[in-house]
Amino acid sequence: MLLSSEEAEVFKIINPDGKSDFLLVCDHASNRVPKSLNNLGLTDGQLNDHIAWDPGAAQVALKLSQLLDATLVMSCFSRLVVDCNRALVSPQLIAPISDGIKVPSNQDLTDEERQQRIDTFFKPYHYAIESILDQRNGRSTTLLSIHSFSPALAESGEDLARPWHIGLSFKEYDKLINHLYAELMKDKQLCVGYHQPYAVDEEFDYTLIEHGFKQNLEHGMVEIRQDQLATEKSAEMWAQRLHIALNEAVV
Numbered sequence: 001m002l003l004s005s006e007e008a009e010v011f012k013i014i015n016p017d018g019k020s021d022f023l024l025v026c027d028h029a030s031n032r033v034p035k036s037l038n039n040l041g042l043t044d045g046q047l048n049d050h051i052a053w054d055p056g057a058a059q060v061a062l063k064l065s066q067l068l069d070a071t072l073v074m075s076c077f078s079r080l081v082v083d084c085n086r087a088l089v090s091p092q093l094i095a096p097i098s099d100g101i102k103v104p105s106n107q108d109l110t111d112e113e114r115q116q117r118i119d120t121f122f123k124p125y126h127y128a129i130e131s132i133l134d135q136r137n138g139r140s141t142t143l144l145s146i147h148s149f150s151p152a153l154a155e156s157g158e159d160l161a162r163p164w165h166i167g168l169s170f171k172e173y174d175k176l177i178n179h180l181y182a183e184l185m186k187d188k189q190l191c192v193g194y195h196q197p198y199a200v201d202e203e204f205d206y207t208l209i210e211h212g213f214k215q216n217l218e219h220g221m222v223e224i225r226q227d228q229l230a231t232e233k234s235a236e237m238w239a240q241r242l243h244i245a246l247n248e249a250v251v
């Protein structure tokens with residue numbers, strides 16, 4: 001068994017009766033690892049780092065859910081256990097190496113071990129999003145995915161400093177993100193990435209592709225740089241900023 005009974009919650013649905021057209025998702029909200037996997041062989045320090053989760057993303061998503069009165073679905077386990085935002089065929093679904101760090105418990109998994117992680121964590125999370133979309137049948141819905149990104153990647157050793165405070169992207173249906181981009185750009189202090197630091201990709205953005213793009217729903221991804229989310233207060237400030245910009249954007 002991968003999970004003990006007290007660890008049973010693999011996703012959380014916040015504000016299920018939210019009235020907003022926005023449905024928020026946070027794939028990398030948590031760095032929890034089930035006890036049975038012994039920290040995946042990593043140190044606590046490594047598990048607190050960006051390889052295991054998106055630091056600050058959960059706080060932004062929770063506050064935004066409250067401000068918008070929007071339903072939010074969050075994963076409750078680390079992306080290193082299984083990454084809920086990767087296509088099942090992706091070699092990064094259960095990453096053997098992440099940003100140059102070898103993940104000991106993700107080496108040479110058997111098909112059974114792999115399937116167990118998918119069935120225990122990945123599938124219930126996506127089923128939850130799917131069920132919420134089903135229940136909203138006919139109701140206008142915009143899927144908004146909340147992430148945070150590392151100010152620089154350690155991997156290549158080059159200077160990979162990322163200048164954007166926030167990055168926005170989408171696969172198709174540009175209305176939401178274009179308006180949001182225009183709103184945020186009104187603040188001359190902000191460096192806003194457009195399809196930066198990441199463009200939406202079939203392999204790496206499973207959630208948005210599967211539940212947004214393939215369902216013909218307006219959708220977007222927001223990525224906030226992690227040093228902008230260092231405190232609870234700064235995360236709330238970003239949620240407020242997004243709330244204002246989104247309100248302007250949907251008018």
Ligand SMILES: [Zn+2]
Pocket residue numbers: 027028053054146147148
């Ligand atoms: Zn993420």
